Amino acid sequence: MKKFFGFNKLLASVAVIASVMIFQSCLDDDDNGYYRYAQPNALVTVKPLADNSFFMQLDDSTTLLPVNMKNSPYGEKEVRALVNFEQVNESSGEYDKAVHINWIDSILTKPIAADLGDENDEVYGTDPVDMINDWVTIAEDGYLTLRFRTVWGDRSQAHFVNLLMSKNAENPYEVEFRHNAFGDVYGETADGLVAFNLDALPDTEGKTVKLTLKWKSFNGEKTAEFDYCTRKSTPASSAAIAAGRSVLRLK
Structure with missing residues (x-):
């Protein structure tokens, strides 16, 4: 348990x-x-x-x-x-x-998003978030579930969150979290919860590998690593992930 x-x-x-x-x-x-x-x-x-x-x-x-x-x-x-x-x-x-x-x-459950090349920033956004160290922030059963914190002013405005494959040719297990607030960047802070299906990643064939998560925080670019095995459970381990609560509207 x-x-x-x-x-x-x-x-x-x-x-x-x-x-x-x-x-x-x-x-x-x-x-x-x-x-x-x-x-x-x-x-x-x-x-x-x-x-x-x-x-x-x-x-x-x-x-x-x-x-x-x-x-x-x-x-x-x-x-x-x-x-x-x-x-x-x-x-x-x-x-x-x-x-x-x-x-x-x-929980909002999504696949890894398609790489749109030069349109990634426009579509998926570059708005910052902080990742939250919580029992629901975990790589488990083929999913990466994340709790994150960001600014949320307009409660009627859904924020767009996605996970992209990294362009790091040397690491196929590197992914990038993207957030598009659609201009809703003033107001209170609130947390969101989202799960991403990782079946687009190469099968680890029973081995445990390092899954690297990249994101843009309010203090610049950050990364965290998860021990990841296809359909295997592991929590995050990184000082870059903070501690937290609450939630916002997502899509």
């Missing part, structure tokens, strides 16, 4: 990250019950199956079978999601654990 922390800082984020939150149980009346159910206790990949059912990948070695939800709320889409669940004493079949989902909330 993963280690989770910073739940109180994540509460504000959960209400805004996605437009739909699915509740499967009522909250307890006491404060402990409230926080038990209101806070996410896992970051998962929701994986739909051919019969319209689904399971959840908790990490590279743990699969979860939801016993109280037959169909995926995201249809045929494979997405990353925050979830609050409880393990139950029921048959999990071919999966590792049977769970009851209290609520599940999808």
